[in-house]
Amino acid sequence: MRNKKVFFILPVVFFVLLIVALRSLNSKSNVLQFYLMDSGKKDVFEYLTQKFCAETKSRYKIKILTAGDSRLYLRARIEKNDIPDVIAMDGNSIYTELAEGGYLMNLEKEKFIKSINEHYINMLYQINGSKGREILGIPYAVNASGLMYNKAIFEKYGLIPPKTWSELMNVCTVLKEAGIPAFAMSFGENWTALPVWNNIVPVIVPDSFIEQKNSGNTSFLQTHREVLEKYAALLNYTKGTEAISSVYLDAVNDFANGKIAMMINGIWTVPLVKRANPDARIDTIVFPSSDVESENTVNSGIDIVLTISKTSEKKRIAKKIVQFLLRPENSQIYIDRHYSFSTVNGVTQNDPSFAGLIEIMKEGRISDFPDHYYPAGFDLASILTDFARNKEKRIPDEKNITATLARCDSEYEQCLKLR
Known part of the structure; x- marks a missing residue:
């Protein structure tokens, strides 16, 4: 009788397990x-x-x-x-x-x-x-990246949003005389060093750079000097030592609350600005890398x-x-x-914070983020962060630029070998 029960139970158990499986x-x-x-x-x-x-x-x-x-x-x-x-x-x-x-x-x-x-x-x-x-x-x-500016500050000092590099430098001069840092930058997080580079490079550097670099026919030293010269010029109008240690949200809060006039970053920053100060009036325009207005493009990828x-x-x-x-x-x-x-x-996209970009994008004046094309493992963010720190240490620009570009070449080539 006991064996019969076992034989009866086993098929039932297997059936249940099969259903579960x-x-x-x-x-x-x-x-x-x-x-x-x-x-x-x-x-x-x-x-x-x-x-x-x-x-x-x-x-x-x-x-x-x-x-x-x-x-x-x-x-x-x-x-x-x-x-x-x-x-x-x-x-x-x-x-x-x-x-x-x-x-x-x-x-x-x-x-x-x-x-x-x-x-x-x-x-x-x-x-x-x-x-x-x-x-x-x-x-x-x-995404898109460009030059965000605080409308209230610009109105207060009678400033017009710059359309060329020279106009941008003039704006920076006026702001410095008024005791207001022009740019909210933060190097406490490496990635925040990238937006400046990504905005300037497509306008200054030949489109063929990646292809030529990957085939060994050019270098950062040969083609990117003007990029870092302009980057170094922008660093003259930040909060200095404080910018080196501050993090992204510090810069966002300063910009949102009118302590700093401009910020070079992407549209992903806008919701953080609005969270920090719902009353902040900002717009985003094309970063004016060149003195030829028509050459300047919206950095979008x-x-x-x-x-x-x-x-x-x-x-x-x-x-x-x-x-x-x-x-x-x-x-x-x-x-x-x-x-x-x-x-x-x-x-x-109808948010007024992007009004300055939308018309230019409709014209087709768009360039991609150059760092999207660099090989995996190329840590440009760390290289540029060190560049900013060296600037703050008062290392001469020429020496700093040359060393930084040489490092770009060396580390880029190492990453190519690992592909």
């Missing part, structure tokens, strides 16, 4: 992994993907994934041959690595490509590396590229999600929440 398998097969490189944007993508599921009544669950170190995380997933179905990534060397590695699905035949501004498709080609003109991702949102894994088993639903995100009303939700510009035709 099948449910688990089915659960995993119904989950689409959406990896987001910038965890700060998780809120809006969770909202939009939930909106997608509600409107389409999709049987799929979309799981938003983030990680502390995106590059290490993605490399680990690649090694396991387990790449997330959809990746929303930065338009920089990480995208280039995945594109060149053959990990991304070619989307050039998809109809939703037609909704994207052609300028940003061309910008995507430039970061495709060896993949040339393949469309391995969809530019979704772009791809902030988010939507990509689909080449090995994903859920390509069909992944493409539907991308198409959904590209709908004008959804793109508008994204740029309104995260203060950026859309790549989708007809979707506009």
Whole structure:
């Protein structure tokens, strides 16, 4: 009798285990992994993907994934041959690595490509590396960087927003005489050293620099001296020693509260300025790197590229999600929440803090962030931070510039060898 009970119970147990296993398998097969490189944007993508599921009544669950170190995380997933179905990534060397590695699905035949501004498709080609003109991702949102200025300070001193380098230097002179630091800069966090460089380089340095540098036919020493000469000139109009030790939020707060007149940074700074001082009146204009006004461009690059894994088993639903995100009303939700510009035709950014950039962007006077094209591991931010610190230590500009550019060449070439 006891043996009969055992024989009766065992099939029941196996049946239950089988049901659990099948449910688990089915659960995993119904989950689409959406990896987001910038965890700060998780809120809006969770909202939009939930909106997608509600409107389409999709049987799929979309799981938003983030990680502390995106590059290490993605490399680990690649090694396991387990790449997330959809990746929303930065338009920089990480995208280039995945594109060149053959990990991304070619989307050039998809109809939703037609909704994207052609300028940003061309910008995507430039970061495709060896993949040339393949469309391995969809530019979704772009950032912009320029010269933000405090309208109240400019009005008080009768200043006109500068359109040329000479006009900018004249503004700095007036502000210095009034005892007001011209620029809110902070070198307590290395990355904040980059916006000045990224704004000046596209105007001063030949477009062919990256190609020529990678083939060993030019150098930073040969081509970037004027960039650092102008960077050094700007450093004469900061808070000096205090700028060297201060962090990004210190600079933002000073700028927002009228203690400093201008800030060279990206539009991602605007929500922080508004949080620090809701009454702050600011505008963002093209940084005037040149004395020829028409040569100055809006520094704008791809902030988010939507990509689909080449090995994903859920390509069909992944493409539907991308198409959904590209709908004008959804793109508008994204740029309104995260203060950026859309790549989708007809979707506009209407925040008055960007008024000075919008018309220039419509004219097509746009240049990408040069550091998007540098090899992985090239720590330009640290190099430029040391440049600013050396300036504060009163190391002569000529010596500081030469040493900094030589270091750029050396470290850049080391990174190329590790590719």
